[in-house]
Amino acid sequence: NAGVTQTPKFQVLKTGQSMTLQCAQDMNHNSMYWYRQDPGMGLRLIYYSASEGTTDKGEVPNGYNVSRLNKREFSLRLESAAPSQTSVYFCASSAPTGTNEKLFFGSGTQLSVL
């Protein structure tokens, strides 16, 4: 099973460039998420999508946009990259397991903005 697939795995951008991080899941999950991981700060939620056609801001949405293209795909776009957006980005999806939801993560995208 592929699970959650993210592309690309690595990317280097210059300040001001734009790019889109792609994410797809094959587990038929309704909810999908984008996190960033920075040293000493754990994971912080950027945006999430509770279902196809809906998106909501998380803790750190500034400088990002998202698109829930269909149930499988959830992309993250940086319109004008800044050095502060250098980070590791994780996509995740979730499934209900009784009283809570279990997260399934992709393997991450390491982004450097110069």
Place this chain on the structure above:
Amino acid sequence: AQSVTQLDSQVPVFEEAPVELRCNYSSSVSVYLFWYVQYPNQGLQLLLKYLSGSTLVKGINGFEAEFNKSQTSFPLRKPSVHISDTAEYFCAVSDLTGSARQLTFGSGTQLTVLP
């Protein structure tokens, strides 16, 4: 709102030794507690969770954690570690809605098992 503090950013330990990774949380409401593990170049995966009931919870790969409400702690323990346990470990907390978007992660503890 809730928060999670992992006091140790790095924990080196020799193979076959016991280990404890500390986690303290703060919340004005009851919570669910989780430990996630991130192996090198991989995404996070759930190690164990406390939702209710017995305060001692067992997870994969021989890890266990004990919920202590009075001390607002949820330390992760393993009696004998292996080289393959080298990874980063994240404690996380959520409110009782159980929604993944309510998860708050700690800053992580890098466990390095030395031969």
